[in-house]
Every structure is written in C-alpha cells, then in structure tokens.
Amino acid sequence: MSESDMKYLCRTCKKKCDDIPKHMMSVHNFSKTVVESQLKANPNCYNNSFEIIE
Numbered sequence: 001m002s003e004s005d006m007k008y009l010c011r012t013c014k015k016k017c018d019d020i021p022k023h024m025m026s027v028h029n030f031s032k033t034v035v036e037s038q039l040k041a042n043p044n045c046y047n048n049s050f051e052i053i054e
C-alpha cells in the first residue's frame, strides 16, 4: 500500500490510514466489538478524530 492510498490523518497519533475502524483497532487497541457498537450508535463518531487528506 502506497502513501497516496492513505485518506485519513489521525489527530491523536498523527498517523495516516485508509480505514478508520481498522486504525482504531490496530493502532489504538480498540476491540472490534467496541468500534462496531460506537459506529452503530453514531456513524460519525470518529469524524472529529480524523482529518481527511485531500
């Protein structure tokens, strides 16, 4: 995966990623269950935590 595929910049750890749920799980050690239930409760819940890279 190349750098240009990275679409989001995490404001917490300043790392780039292309998949927010995956980033929360692999970098921030969120469990899949937690990520899924948070997104179900509010699909935009991570929007403030990530910057979209144009």
Ligand SMILES: [Zn+2]
Pocket: 010, 011, 012, 013, 014, 015, 023, 027, 028
């Ligand atoms: Zn992060």
